[in-house]
Amino acid sequence: xxxxxxxxxxxxxxxxxxxxxxxxPKPEPRQLEWQKLETTAFLHFTVNTYTGxxxxxGTEDPQIFNPTEFxxxxxxxxxxxxxxxxxxxxxxxHDGFCLWPSKYTDHSVExxxxxxxxxxxxxxxxxxxxxxxxxxGFYLSPWDQHEPSYGTSTYNAFYKNQLRELLTNxxxxxxxxxxxxxxxxxxxxxxxFDGYWQLVRELxxxxxxxxxxxxxxxxxxxxxxxxGETCWSTIDTVGMAPGKADxxxxxxxxxxxxxxxxxxxxxxxxxxxxxxxxxxxxxxxxKQLVDLxxxxxxxxxxxxxxxxPNKKGLFAEQDVKSLHDFRAILNETFRxxxxxxxxxxxxxxxxxxxxxxxxxxxxxxxxxxxxxxxxRAMFQENIAEGQxxxxxxxxxxxxxxxxKIDQFSTIGYKRLLRFPQVKTSKVRVTVLGAxxxxxxxxxGFYKASARE
Ligand code: FUL
Numbered sequence: 001x002x003x004x005x006x007x008x009x010x011x012x013x014x015x016x017x018x019x020x021x022x023x024x025p026k027p028e029p030r031q032l033e034w035q036k037l038e039t040t041a042f043l044h045f046t047v048n049t050y051t052g053x054x055x056x057x058g059t060e061d062p063q064i065f066n067p068t069e070f071x072x073x074x075x076x077x078x079x080x081x082x083x084x085x086x087x088x089x090x091x092x093x094h095d096g097f098c099l100w101p102s103k104y105t106d107h108s109v110e111x112x113x114x115x116x117x118x119x120x121x122x123x124x125x126x127x128x129x130x131x132x133x134x135x136x137g138f139y140l141s142p143w144d145q146h147e148p149s150y151g152t153s154t155y156n157a158f159y160k161n162q163l164r165e166l167l168t169n170x171x172x173x174x175x176x177x178x179x180x181x182x183x184x185x186x187x188x189x190x191x192x193f194d195g196y197w198q199l200v201r202e203l204x205x206x207x208x209x210x211x212x213x214x215x216x217x218x219x220x221x222x223x224x225x226x227x228g229e230t231c232w233s234t235i236d237t238v239g240m241a242p243g244k245a246d247x248x249x250x251x252x253x254x255x256x257x258x259x260x261x262x263x264x265x266x267x268x269x270x271x272x273x274x275x276x277x278x279x280x281x282x283x284x285x286x287k288q289l290v291d292l293x294x295x296x297x298x299x300x301x302x303x304x305x306x307x308x309p310n311k312k313g314l315f316a317e318q319d320v321k322s323l324h325d326f327r328a329i330l331n332e333t334f335r336x337x338x339x340x341x342x343x344x345x346x347x348x349x350x351x352x353x354x355x356x357x358x359x360x361x362x363x364x365x366x367x368x369x370x371x372x373x374x375x376r377a378m379f380q381e382n383i384a385e386g387q388x389x390x391x392x393x394x395x396x397x398x399x400x401x402x403x404k405i406d407q408f409s410t411i412g413y414k415r416l417l418r419f420p421q422v423k424t425s426k427v428r429v430t431v432l433g434a435x436x437x438x439x440x441x442x443x444g445f446y447k448a449s450a451r452e
Contacts, residue, residue, distance in 0.1 A: 024386030024436060025234050025260040031216055032384060034175070034208045035262060035413045036352075037085035037135065038297045042266060042306035043075070043125070046093045048274040049311055056095025058145030062111035065097065070114070070313025072124035076132050078315055079307075082323040083330070086135035088177055088304065089125045091166055093139070096146025100169075104161050107146045126170040137175030137207070138166055142191045143183055151186040160192075160199055167203040176200050178211040180243025193242060211242035212250065214261035220301055221247035225267035225292035227301035228252035230409040233262035233387050255390065255435070262413070265296035268306035269319055275308040283318040286325020290452055293330060298378075298416030300387075325451075332449035338372050339443050347443045352413075355382040355441040363430040364440070371425050377405070377417040378444035379429075387412045390433035397426035411438070418448070 027035070047060035049067075079087055092098050098108035100122035110117045122138065129136035140163060149155045167173060178196065193211070200209055208216035218235060220227050232253030237245075253263065269289070270279045284292075289305065296303040307323065310316050315323075339348055343366050346354040358364055377394060381387060389411040395402040405427070406417050427445070431438050 024388070025258060026386050027233070027260050027262070027383060028216070030206050030208050031260060031262065034217065035302060035383070037302060038414075039084050039293070039303050039305065040086040040088065040135075040175075041079045041084040042139075042268075042304050043087055043089045044093070044268075044273040044306055044308045045099065045121075045313075046090060046274070047095055047097045048093065049308070052276055054272050054274055056093065056097070056145065058096045058107075058147075060095055060097060062097065062107065062109075063113060065109065065112040066114050067309065067311065067313025070121070070124075070309070072121070072128040073131065075309060075315060076125065076128035076134065078320055078323060080132040080134055082327040084134065084305070086137055086174055087125060087129055088137035088139055088175055089122060091122050091138040091140050092144065092162070094141050094143045094145055094179075094181060096144040098162070100166070102162055102165055104158055104165075105147060122166065122170055130171060135172075135174035136170070137173060137177065138170075139177035139179065140166060141179050141181070142196075143179065143181040143186075145183060150183065151189050153189070155186075155189060156192040156195060160195060163196060163199055164203070167200060173204045173207045175217070176204070176207055176209050178209060178242055180212050180241070182243060191242070210264055212245045213237045213240045213242060214259065216261065217264045217302075218261045219245075219247075219250050220263040220265040220296070221249070221251035223267055225265055225303070226251075226295045227263055227265050227299035229299060231263055231300040231412065232257060232410060233260055233300060233383065233412055235259060235261050237261070263301040264304050265292075265301045266304040266306065267292060267296075268308070269322060270306075270308065273306055273308065275310045275316065277310075280316060280318055283316070283322055286322050286329055287452060289322060289326040290329045290333075293326070294416050294418060297414055300410055300412030300414060329449045329451045333376060333446055333452060334378075334444070336446065338368065338374055338445040338447075339366060342366055342368050343443055347440065350442065352380060352382050352441040353384065355439040358429070358431045358434075358438040358440050360431050360434055360437075363428045365426060365428050366443070368425050368427075371423055372445070373421055373423045374445040374447050375419055375421040376444075376446040376448050377419075378442065378446070379411045379415045379440065380413060380442035381411045382439035382441040383413050385439055386436070388435045389431060389438045390435060391431075392438075393430045393432055395428045395430070396422050396424035397428070398424065402428055407432075421447075
């Protein structure tokens with residue numbers, strides 16, 4: 001081969017490998033910030049709380065809505081104290097009743113006895129979130145069973161008017177939640193999701209938008225709190241729409257997906273999304289919530305836990321107890337990272353942006369210098385540069401040989417492993433497959449709280 005032909009060939013090889021490197025989908029800053037919140041709260045509250053239903057039908061009399069002890073500061077303080085970083089309120093659920101005094105309908109708190117029709121629940125929650133330093137978001141159901149224009153060509157304009165009110169009158173919004181549900185009477189109407197999303201981008205560009213298929217954050221595909229054991233933050237959305245996507249695909253994501261749309265795990269602390277007194281004995285315990293943390297945050301997702309206020313407008317005692325137990329157990333388990341001081345500082349500085357690079361089949365050995373006992377492990381990738389790990393192996397040294405602890409797939413933002421206690425002085429991590437060299441940002445070894 002002539003010299004210049006060889007050089008040309010080399011140039012192509014170099015530029016195409018550079019191209020491959022550029023092709024990995026990466027999060028927008030708003031998505032990265034969102035992912036780091038880890039635990040966020042959903043507040044489902046509307047006329048259903050008073051009728052005992054899960055879905056109202058729009059015929060509810062606003063007179064039934066009277067949360068006499070509603071105290072947004074108390075609700076938000078509980079969330080803050082138990083480590084939740086955002087609260088998302090159902091500003092309007094499928095029944096159409098609005099928790100704020102919308103100019104575009106009288107089917108709202110304005111027609112209720114609560115605060116003699118002078119209250120604004122969305123404002124009180126947004127203000128309390130600001131006061132306690134947690135983020136604020138809202139759910140605005142496109143399906144509206146009260147609004148007369150629903151199902152007709154003018155409904156999208158009505159919906160956008162309400163969206164605009166919520167995006168302009170309540171300060172910073174960090175997440176907007178779009179449900180895909182649609183009424184039987186709306187067969188001839190299409191929701192203008194593109195238009196809704198454009199409005200959010202224009203008025204609150206830092207907010208992430210949730211729907212089954214993004215654009216920023218996707219549904220995890222179930223309401224039981226389980227992200228896929230393999231969970232990619234990437235998917236493709238061609239041919240999909242809110243309400244029209246395969247839950248299994250959403251659950252695991254797609255290693256070849258071209259869009260960065262990470263999974264959000266929404267699940268209720270109770271069987272239903274709304275408060276029903278008969279479910280007081282079925283509130284998930286702190287221990288059960290911790291299990292969900294491993295199955296959501298620990299599988300590269302984010303936990304959106306619903307805690308529905310009761311008829312008085314307060315969290316029920318059982319729910320508050322579970323939230324405190326949940327956080328106490330997590331704090332106990334993750335208090336001491338045994339890798340601190342034993343690994344490269346970059347791996348335990350709690351910064352995703354400082355990382356070491358692991359190539360395939362080049363093991364990382366951690367020498368603890370003395371025997372330690374642990375039953376939990378944690379890994380994080382520097383996801384700002386994309387999600388890379390496909391398969392990895394964790395082993396311990398038994399004095400003679402390396403023994404397998406676990407073999408696992410995706411890491412992404414965070415991967416938590418649970419296994420029977422291991423006593424050893426050395427561990428080894430080997431990347432078995434990766435899209436590109438893995439930027440390992442954090443590593444941790446812990447002994448679980450006895451309460452887990
Ligand atoms: C669903 C709704 O139909 C439920 O009522 C609940 O709001 C849940 C979070 O989303 O699609």
